[in-house]
Amino acid sequence: MTLFKDPEGNEKKHLHRSVNFNSKRVLEIGCGEGRLMWQYASASSLTIGLDSDKNALRVASIDRPTKLDNKVHFSAAQAEYLPFRKETFDIAVLAWSL
């Protein structure tokens, strides 16, 4: 099966129009295999992808572009108990997950 999701890039366009990721610390909740994350993470100073699906995170780790190795990290934590100190992130993205 050949599925193309958002071939026009509308999601990326509207996301970047809505928020400036430059040099920001970003938490993405429900990152899955990282599809959305790859659209903005290079602009951020740090991006953490959170998902309870460990298999999806494994795929995201494999798919992570080499240039993002030091910038993008993953956590299998639950959104209800975020394992981070208060006031750690400038931006949180709920990605198809609320």
Place this chain on the structure above:
Amino acid sequence: MVHALSEIQRVLTPDGILIDLRPILDHWHVEVASAREVRETGRVQDFPMGLADDEAANRAMATAESNRWFKRESEEFFPLYYSWDSANEIEEWIHDEWENFIGLGDETKQATRSAWALGDGDSRVRVRVKMLLTRWRKI
């Protein structure tokens, strides 16, 4: 959901931004599209579980707003396409991945199969998903 929003509020810096990006059920359009033309062949059926999910998400954000964790700064809708090579593939995908949330009626299935079979060589079948992007500011 509300607990998760409380946690997000905690880990955001003062004035931090929350982006809520998600699909909203609204009888999404089914289309057969080629470089030459786009033909709508019907709409998907929205199922109660999908509608309940949307309602629950809206209620959670309303609670976060009334608790003064976040204020809404902007909201917009935009289309996002899922596109397949054939009419069979969209039916398979909806059955396998979205069966609890949406469905295709017989009339739409038939119209889509016909339009794809009779369409141009580069015809693809697609669903126009309605996306909601809301920007919230931590209070």
